Amino acid sequence: MTDTPQPPVPDGAIHADGSREGGIREDQRLRVLTRSDLAGLDISLADVIATVEDAYRTLHAGQSDNPRKLTVKPADGHSVAYAMLGRDGSRNAVAVKTSYKHGLDKGRDEQHYYTTLTLYDDITGLPLAMMDCARIGSLRTPAVSALLARECAPPGARSALVIGTGTQGRLALPFLLTALPGLDRLMLSGSHPDGIAAVREELRRHFPDREIELVDDLRTASGEADVVVATAGGHTAAAVESDWLRPGTLGILVGHGLAPSTLHEADRVIATSEAQMNVTGVDMADADGTLPPVDAEFPAVVAGAAAGRRTDTERIFAYNSGLVVTDIALGHRFARLAVAQGLGTEVTLWR
Structure with a gap:
């Protein structure tokens, strides 16, 4: 019995273990x-x-x-x-x-x-x-917000508000629900019909039994939310102020939608990177052009070396900037x- 002939391996083919064959050197190829x-x-x-x-x-x-x-x-x-x-x-x-x-x-x-x-x-x-x-990026950023919520949201968090319906807003709620399955009120603040429809579609795809509550009164909605995720673009008129938030609220800034007061008057400030916040968060600076110090960087919180939240009632500001x-x-x-x-x-x- 003879072996069945095998087809030739094409130049540059990739095997299951990731190795390559062919006449071109491996270090000359880029996938x-x-x-x-x-x-x-x-x-x-x-x-x-x-x-x-x-x-x-x-x-x-x-x-x-x-x-x-x-x-x-x-x-x-x-x-x-x-x-x-x-x-x-x-x-x-x-x-x-x-x-x-x-x-x-x-x-x-x-x-x-x-x-x-x-x-x-x-x-x-x-x-x-x-x-x-x-x-x-569209997956990583809302995943970080979900981790921030898991570590820093008030105990027993039940309600979340997402501001913005762009790329980062569309998966914010599905990721939040993955990390905090106890959320039972999902609010959305947005003005673009196509974006709102896209947010609903993404939620339906991952959690078909859940519904979004579209809100018009941002002040009331933010005052009723345990977690506020601001993902809006730079042209947004939305700007949640610190005194709109009830004790214990976690505010996560991804794009725009939180006023500088939510940072400067926070009881605790968490950042994925303080250095990056000082570079990309200048629009949150006070009248003197300064940003408050960060209480903890998020990698230390995830690793258990720093506390995300110390009390049930402290308002926490979390800055979500991407780490490479x-x-x-x-x-x-x-x-x-x-x-x-x-x-x-x-x-x-x-x-």
């Missing part, structure tokens, strides 16, 4: 993953939260590196660009993330936004992938899933 490639990958909200949480724990343990982001912005403020370099010690991956948004002085439909993540394997020294980072180590962790997860499914296109970039 490019488009937005469409990543859109087809299935990952649960709980998986995303666990991946992000692990990245925080690894960073706090001193096994990862997350330098402060670099920022460039023209004097008229029409655009902003960021560059972030980091290393994930849990996954032995190094990455560079870039983010560029143009048209900040225009409406949402006229803006342009591009973000990419380039990953390298720090064991083999080979490039792992270059990918569109939009989906990673969380992008690396989630990007690495997506890259491995994509390789296993044969997604993406290999290019010989360095030849």
Whole structure:
């Protein structure tokens, strides 16, 4: 009996273990993953939260590196660009993330936004992938808000208010429910019909038995919420003041929607990174241009080295700015899933 002939392995093919074959050297190849490639990958909200949480724990343990982001912005403020370099010690991956948004002085439909993540394997020294980072960011940020809520919300939290219906607002409630399943009142403040419809659709997809309460009176709604997540864009008129919030409320700032008083009059301030808050949170500064000190950074809270909340009644302000180590962790997860499914296109970039 003779063995069944096997088809030849195409140049650059990737095997199940991630190894490559072909005439082109491995260090000359880069796998490019488009937005469409990543859109087809299935990952649960709980998986995303666990991946992000692990990245925080690894960073706090001193096994990862997350330098402060670099920022460039023209004097008229029409655009902003960021560059972030980091290393994930849990996954032995190094990455560079870039983010560029143009048209900040225009409406949402006229803006342009591009973000990419380039990953390298720090064991083999080979490039792992270059990918569109939009989906990673759209998952990572609400996952961080969910973790903040899990660690800092008042005991027995039952109500949540999300301000804004853009990219970050659309998954905020499903992630919050994943981390705090006891929430029974889900409020939304938004003005864009398409965005409101998208928020409802995302909630229905993940929690088909839950409904959203659309609110018009922001002052009343914020005063009835245990958790307020502000994800609105820069043009929003929404600005929740500190004295609107009842004792014990957790306010999480992702984009816009919380007034500076919620920070300056908070009983406790938590930030994913104090250094990054001092760079990207300048719009929350007081009349003298200063920001209050941070009481605890969130990686220490996740690791159990610092308290998220000390009393049931303290109002907590939490600043959610992206740390590149969380992008690396989630990007690495997506890259491995994509390789296993044969997604993406290999290019010989360095030849």
